Amino acid sequence: MPSISHNMMSLWRNYHLTAEGRYVPRLFSDPDAAVILSKSGYPDGTVRDHATINCSDLAGESGPAMFAATSALLQSYVAKVLERSNDPFAKRPAVDLVPIGRGWSFAPLIGAMDAQIDLTGLSGFAFARRQHMARGRAYPASRTAFVLGGTRLRELLNWAQRRRLSVKTSGTHLGLTIAGAIATASHGSRLGFGGIQDMITGIHLVTGPDRSVWIERKSRPVLDDATIATFTNQPPIRDDDVFGDALVHLGGMGLVNGVTIELVRDAGYDLDIKLHPIDRGWLADVAAGRWRKIAGALGYSGAPVFYELTINPFGWDRGPAVHTLYRMSQSASFSPEGAIAPRSFADLAGGIIADYAQQAGKAALMSADPGPLPPPDAFGLYRMQLENSDTYKHPPRNARWSQIHPDDITGGYPGALYNASFAVRREEIAQIMPLLCAAVEGLAPTFLFTLRFVSNASGTLAFTRFPESCVIEIDGFSRNAPIFGPHVGEVIVEGARRMRACLGGNNAAGRSFDYSMHWGKLGDLDRAKVWADFGAPGTPGSRIDRWRRTRQRLLTPQFAAVLWSKALVEYGLIDPPPLPDELPPPPQSGSAATESEN
Numbered sequence: 375m376p377s378i379s380h381n382m383m384s385l386w387r388n389y390h391l392t393a394e395g396r397y398v399p400r401l402f403s404d405p406d407a408a409v410i411l412s413k414s415g416y417p418d419g420t421v422r423d424h425a426t427i428n429c430s431d432l433a434g435e436s437g438p439a440m441f442a443a444t445s446a447l448l449q450s451y452v453a454k455v456l457e458r459s460n461d462p463f464a465k466r467p468a469v470d471l472v473p474i475g476r477g478w479s480f481a482p483l484i485g486a487m488d489a490q491i492d493l494t495g496l497s498g499f500a501f502a503r504r505q506h507m508a509r510g511r512a513y514p515a516s517r518t519a520f521v522l523g524g525t526r527l528r529e530l531l532n533w534a535q536r537r538r539l540s541v542k543t544s545g546t547h548l549g550l551t552i553a554g555a556i557a558t559a560s561h562g563s564r565l566g567f568g569g570i571q572d573m574i575t576g577i578h579l580v581t582g583p584d585r586s587v588w589i590e591r592k593s594r595p596v597l598d599d600a601t602i603a604t605f606t607n608q609p610p611i612r613d614d615d616v617f618g619d620a621l622v623h624l625g626g627m628g629l630v631n632g633v634t635i636e637l638v639r640d641a642g643y644d645l646d647i648k649l650h651p652i653d654r655g656w657l658a659d660v661a662a663g664r665w666r667k668i669a670g671a672l673g674y675s676g677a678p679v680f681y682e683l684t685i686n687p688f689g690w691d692r693g694p695a696v697h698t699l700y701r702m703s704q705s706a707s708f709s710p711e712g713a714i715a716p717r718s719f720a721d722l723a724g725g726i727i728a729d730y731a732q733q734a735g736k737a738a739l740m741s742a743d744p745g746p747l748p749p750p751d752a753f754g755l756y757r758m759q760l761e762n763s764d765t766y767k768h769p770p771r772n773a774r775w776s777q778i779h780p781d782d783i784t785g786g787y788p789g790a791l792y793n794a795s796f797a798v799r800r801e802e803i804a805q806i807m808p809l810l811c812a813a814v815e816g817l818a819p820t821f822l823f824t825l826r827f828v829s830n831a832s833g834t835l836a837f838t839r840f841p842e843s844c845v846i847e848i849d850g851f852s853r854n855a856p857i858f859g860p861h862v863g864e865v866i867v868e869g870a871r872r873m874r875a876c877l878g879g880n881n882a883a884g885r886s887f888d889y890s891m892h893w894g895k896l897g898d899l900d901r902a903k904v905w906a907d908f909g910a911p912g913t914p915g916s917r918i919d920r921w922r923r924t925r926q927r928l929l930t931p932q933f934a935a936v937l938w939s940k941a942l943v944e945y946g947l948i949d950p951p952p953l954p955d956e957l958p959p960p961p962q963s964g965s966a967a968t969e970s971e972n
Contacts, residue, residue: 391789437520496524794897821850901946
C-alpha cells in the first residue's frame, strides 16, 4: 500500500532559490516558539510539516486501482491536516497546505508555512482497457494512459515508448511532473498545438478529507461511470467549462491525484540548429505563421513541427539569431540511445559561467572590487557554447522525443537563472520585437530573448490565452549566479520591467499591446495585471469568477480554507485567508542572558 512520511521543521527551497518555506511560530504551543532553532528569525525557509508520498508498490496495478489507492491515502492525509482538538496544548491546526512537485516554479505558488506535501513520489502509469472507456468515447483505449499526478514526463515517456507511443509536446525539459506542468499551462513550441495541458483528457482531484472527483469534457468523454465509481465517491463531472477551470489549477483546485493522457504514436525527429540573421521581413513571416517559408530560408524543405527563435536583444538585426527546428524524420529506424545533448541557454548556463570565469581570469574574479569585470555577454557566450556542442555539430537524426529533451535546467547551478515570460498575439510580433529591443537598449547584455509558439491553448486561466500566442522569454543570469555577483542579476530584473512598460505603451510607437505573464515565473505579476487580463471579480465575463465558482464547487469549505499559496493571494485569485495572531517578538538572546546573570 502507498504511504506518507513526515519531516518536521524542515528547511525547504525551490530549485531556483526564489521560494522557500514560510513557517512562523504563532502560538506558544508551536514548535520552536522560543525561536531557538532559527539562526536569524522566522521565516527562514522552514516548513513545519513536510510530507512525502510513496507509491512504488503499486507498479503493475490497473489504472483505476492505482487511482483508488492513492486517492484514499491523500484523503486521509487531508483529514489529518484539518484535524481539530479541544486539548489546549494540542498541535495548532495548519493554516495552509501547499502541494509541491519538483519545485521548478519561480513564483510563490509553492512554499508553505505549516503543511506541505511533496507529490513527486505520486508516480505511476497504466494503460486503459476497453472496459474502462465510455460509450461513444473520444479517445481510443490503446492510446489512453492513467498517469498519477507526480509522474515526471521523463518517466512517462520511457514507459510509453515501450509500446511505441509518445507525447505530443513538452517543455524544453522533461523533469517536471504532470500535475506541476498543467498547473501553470507549461508549454513548448510544437507548431499548431497548445500546452502540456492540452494532452490531458480527464483529471482526478482529491477535494476534501473524504471525497474525490473525476472531471472530463462532456463533448469528449473518456471513462465510463462504473470505472469512475471504483476510485471516487462523487458523481463524475462531465462539463467542458468545469474541466477548463480545473485544468490550469495553479495548485488551488485540490490535490491532483491523477489524469488520463492521450498519447500519440512514437515518431522520430530531425533536430536542426541554424545561425541565421533576421530582419523585419522575417518577423513578418513569423507573425503570419509561414513556417514552411522559414524552414526553406534556413535550407530545409517541408514544414517543421517545432520552431524556436533565440535573438540577441542588443542588435537583433545586426547579427545571427539561433533557429531551432524539429522536422519529421524519414528514416525507418530510431537513432541509438545516448547522452542527451543540451541546446538551450538554460542547459548551457554551467558552461557559459565556466567560460566567462576562464576569460576573466582567477585574479580578477578574486578581486574585492568586481567593477572592472566586463558584464557577461549572454548571447555571445551562449552562441560560443552552442557552436562547440555536439548538438550543433552533429544534430540528432530520427531521434525520439525523449532523446532531444534533457531533464534538468541551469547546467548544475540551481538559482543561476532568471526567467520571465510574456505571451502576446503572434500576429503582432513584427511590431513588438523591435520595440522591446529598443526598450532594453543601454543595459548590460546579460540576457537574451527566446520566442516560442502556442496555438489554441486549453484552460480557463491559461496565460497563453490568444488563439495564436507567441511567448517571449527573457533568460539571463540571476543574482544567485556564481562568478558574476548580485549587481549583474539586477540588470535582467530591470530588463523585464522595461519589457512590461514597453508592452504597456511606453515605446516609440506610443502603442500598447495585449499580453499576459507566465504564472510560475518572474517579472512581478500582480493582482492588477491578473484582473486586467482575466476579468476582475464581479465584472461581466470574468474568468476569475468562473475559476472561483468551480473551486468553491469542488472543495469542501474546510479544505478550501487551507489550500492556498502566497501567489494565489497576491494574484487576486482567492481572498486572503484569516490567520491566528502572531506571537509577540521573542526577547533577544543577549538581553535574556543579561537577565539570567543578574
